Amino acid sequence: MKLDRAIRIALALLIVVVFFIAIGALLFFTQTALNVWDRLLEGPKILLWGYVGAMLALVVLAAYLIWRLVIRREVPAVKKTASKPLTKQDIEGRLRDAEAAGIDVRDAQQELQELASRQQAGAVHLCFFGEISTGKSSLIKALVPDADVAIDVVGGSTGDVRHYRWQNSAGNEILVTDVPGTGGHEHGLDEVALEEAQRAHVVLFVCEGDLTRAESDAVRHLLVLDKPLVLVMNKADRFDLEEQAALMQRLLQHVDNMGGALERDKIVAVSAGGDVDVIERSQDGSESVSRRQRPADIGVLVVAINRLLEDATQPLDVRRDRAVFRLAADKLAEAEAQYRLQRSEQIIRNSTRKAVLGALAAVSPGTDIIIQGYIGTAMTQELCKLYGAAPRDLDIEEFLNLSQSRVGRALPLTLAVAGNGLKAFPGVGTVAGGVVHAVAYGLIFDALGRSLVLTLTRHGDLVPEEAAKVFEEGISEHLEAGVRHVARLALEEKADAG
Template identity: 40%
Template sequence: MSRRLRLLIAAIGIAALAWLLLATLERGLALAQRFMSLPEGLRWLVGLLLVAVLAAGLAIGVWWLRPRKPRAPVQAPDRPSLETRVAALRDSDADVEELRSELSELDRRRDSGQVHVAVFGEISTGKSTLIAALVPGTVVARDARGGTTREVTHYEGRDAHGTTWIVADVPGTAEADGDARERMAREEALRAHAVVYVCAGDLTRAQANEVRWLGDFGKPLVLAVNKADQWDAGERAHIAQRLRASTEGLPDAVVLISAGGEEQFTRRLADGSSEEVRRQRKPDIDELTTALRRLTAPGAGALEPARENAVLAGLHERTSLLETTQRAAEAERIVARYARRAIVGAMAAVAPGTDLVIQGALAAGLVRALAGLYGVKVSEVEIEALLRQVRMTLRTGTSVVLAVAGNALKAFPGLGTLGGGVLHAFAYALVFDSFGKALATTLAERQQLDHAEAGERMRSLLEDTRGNRLRHLAELTSDALRDR
């Protein structure tokens, strides 16, 4: 573009800006004149409204531009309470060896005084190649296919400045059918003093969630953008700035690196032929090692509280999951026990009929047993209110219950030889199974006795005609009647 053309465009731009300012000023003066011509009372009213609008806009602007508070690290329960829960699970015959091993590993790493660094990220982002550059002389298995790393591997090495790290190579996330390996990678990331999250460009939504998850534990975190040799300096600066903004400042450092590795290309020779060439690209990870040295400079002792908090937080989640599984299994046993008692009671004292009013004493005992299992306190008044609702549900659904029971007995004709009360006994098995499971689910989710929720779940279960469930109830009825 010539100099004259640039001057002409600049002049036109200045003229347009001046015209816009004059038009705005003229419009403002006209509005001011109309405002001053209003009656005094109306003038005050409009003025107050304008001031309120401006104040609201200013407040919204200040709120929007305010500096964001750093996210508080995830707080784990104290270790003694966690150990008490693990001991209780062990006493209930749950398999807690993994939890106990995690606690032992926590102590072992604390006593070793070594700094552990986990290299974490999705598959095919160059994590293993990066470890080979971080720990010179290490032979790391690499493959053209994604998801080469199948287990956690530790490497001990020293960088050019004499800093010693224990670097963990973990399986990559986002691998098809790789849930177990992803869980393994996350657990190792929690055990480390510092984490390097490796990506190969802008973060996907899943990667951004992983960075937030790591950042929530408050330990040193470096976001390393690999394969940066494909961009020029301006593009690198733009990518780094965009990543800092999108991750809300969670990483302590954002660095762009090139892990190196092997590259393959075809070279044309002077005689017109070609040959396949393999060569090693020189790694460029100085920014990463500088950031790691700075973040781990306080030493393992100073970094240990954040690491221990992360490990205990992970253990809390795993312990809670095991507790939930154990309670669900125990709830199944309680429901089956009371359903069996209801079957025997139906055959012993109740003739077959159309009135399926629940057996009050057994039902109340079932409520107390399940409430005690889930640590929910219930009064006798609450139990009676729940049983009234259950009776009403059964009175309006008697035909449905009997129809399901009759169809089940047709599917399992061997029960017909046990006597005419089998239909009623099976109906009671269906009632107690539905009531118990509905109540257990409600207590587990809401941690309180919700009558409406339990009643609605029970109604749905009474109409559930899945073969496996009916077969289980038929076998329960048959076993109970044989024992009787």
Template identity: 40%
Template sequence: MFKQFKTFKWLLVILAILLCVVTLNVILNLAEGSLSLWERLQTAPIWLTAPFVILSVALVGFTLWFIWSLLGPRKKPQAPEVAAPVSAESVAQKYREAEAKGIDVNEAFAALEQWREEKQSGEIIVAFLGNISVGKSSLIKAMLPNVEQAEDIAVDVLGGSTRATKKFVWHSAAGDQLILEDVPGLQEVTAPDVAPLDKLALEAAQRAHVCVFVTEGDITKTEHAALRAMLELNKPTILVLNKADRFQAHELAEVSQKLSAYVSEIVQDLSLKLEVPVVTTISGGEEIVEVQQQDGSVLQQSRARQSDTQKLVEAIQATIDTHAGWLESLRDSAVFVLVDRKLDKAETRFKQEQAEKIVKTYTKRAIFGAMAAVAPGSDLLIQGYLGKQMVNEISAVYDIEARKVDVQTFLELVEQHLQKALPVVLAIAGNGLKAFPGIGTITGGIAHAGAYGLIFDALGRSLSASMAVRGTLSPAPAATQFKDYLNENLALGTRRFAQLVLEARKENRSD
């Protein structure tokens, strides 16, 4: 064993000597070659020396850059740009820009006007939110026993009673004047032309100074999601467990503890610094009791249930006193966010309407362009030009700079799909001609025109939908949406074809 180790050491010594000799030989050869080259360059003309030196320096520089890119420190990924907080100035600027573009800003204007009026009044707004039939209206009625407006609150246990937000004035013991807003239930069913209640509740929470979320037991998934959305506003919030008289003492303590745990979990998950008190109340109302008569019979009678809102009143007053310094600024920030979102939605609707007009215009042009084509193949040139123009105009609507390569790629993907779908499109268009007496026997040019109408309609709708969602022209997803819209047109068959042709003929006559 020792002899083998000694032999191995001698082999390493010999290998080291050989490596040293080879390295010295390489260095000497390089030195000799370099000196020889240097002597020749000194005697060579400048037109030969200069390019050689430039190429050598460039080669060495590229090699060093390549080595550094492989072995050097990696660049830290850039942090995503954080949007600037919404302020009065940014909202005003956005409002002016939207109005200048012709965007409908009525909803945003109404929200701003309501904010100004409420701000000038100096009143503190408390929004009562919660599921249907949890007793929000009865709770406000119990807090306002001597106020006439409270009589307008009709309590109905069948599906909730409040169809629109109601406001009531309440004076606290400390002298503060508050507006109590009774907001419709989160699951309330309304007519189609009425704004969704979830949206209505969220906007009410954004306008309020303090939010009161009312429940009648362990919260459901819907209530949990609504409570989380409210807490995301980072506003003073009070969680109320109403109808506490329905629980035994130990049950009430258990449910209250669960609600506190839910709130703490949401607050921690959102990294908020909010303290959300959980209070119990009895909103009153009526209850059915059984009264035993002298003859032994039992009679059911209705009597008023004793209300208890003291803990809620104390929690509201404590919240106002604690957050007096920044209550108004919190509300202002939330209202600005609300108006900003309304402006965004209005701009989205405006862009969609503009894109729809462009699609209709180019669909009509495609139909008549195909009918006007005389020379074989000229229709392809016309439709290709119209297709690119439509892409550019829709891109301009969505403030997107569509690169030529993306436009070309998108049109190529569309063309690949059309090679398979075109026979079906032409068949649909041919059948559609039978709906028009007198032109069903005209040559296939009209069939081609109708086919191009179906194609351009799907093309424009897919571009608009893709750009609205992605904010850019992504050829592959847009081509996939084109396929879906074209299949939709084909599924509608001759009815869709007839609709496009009639619209084109009508607009052409009006022009």
């Protein structure tokens, strides 16, 4: 306890000394400041104001530097898409920029071309949409009895999208579209159907009763796109009047619960008829089966369609155009994502190769794997730029520093994976420690790059702690995924050098 007391006395003395130094410093600075101030007052005014200005500028600069260093730290949320409706100029501008950047914009461009040709033709497009076997084709047949001619297959889409000419009582030039049912087994058809619905002026959403969850989601999606919609409950003939009324009530309730975006007069119950097998018994007692058409009852549907078209033909065009711009923008976003994935692969491969080469060229490879150097920084910068992120140099440094400590912990695992990976190549035999080390080096860059792409895809920006965490969590998985390619790379480089 004696020592403790001695320390306390020493500390007390230290405080006294610091106190006197502080008082001295204060007096000294005050005196100097007053001296300077007096002289400035005596001297020309311009010098005084210049001095005050310089002082203020220094204070502002210091405050700015502190703010940049310490305070400003935006944690970006998932990037929001603009809620403002897209215009033709917006989307064309985006397409030009993307094309200049080397992105494949053909799909998006094709949407705009298709829209232009539809605008020129001028017909109103009605698309029957819904789950498989709800009776879309039957409804079209009831509406257009001689519908048998496919007049256009949308360029690039499957041949299952067909348009039929129909003229309503008001004389509107209409194209009725039949699309594949959703929820089927064939891959990709749901998307074909939904895209065609997006291109139409009006969607006739066909269901068979109350909406399933998938149907509910699809209706909501179309309403978000501001698609004019009629909800058609088909096959009403399967129920008696009381059951029909109960079903309609449930459907109305369901739609009301969606927030009332769909008015009640846009919900109709109809019967397309459909085929029915009839057993006929002849006089000699033998039975034969013949297929007959049930009578259709679609009057309310025709009325709902006519009312929609009478309402506002002009806004229908505007709403259709906007939905197609949205579709084109979605296709562009898909192409951009694809492009980024390919480019990021190249960037990661390049850095991995450099790391392997560097390790192979080292006279005596160190036991450490250093990622904060030139290759790590360059790779991080390039990947961030590719994903439109603009991190500060400090963030990149912090990310690499945080990840470096994880690299140290994962080193034994990395070396083991590298050694195993090399063994998988026949005829390699025992390899020198240098090659194992080079593979381990490359693997770390490969894993670092992959985890970075993952974070950038999710956040659109580099958040150092988050990115380093993702790197740590996925490291073993990424090491395994990259080992074959990195081991081959190292062996090729080694052979070239040898």
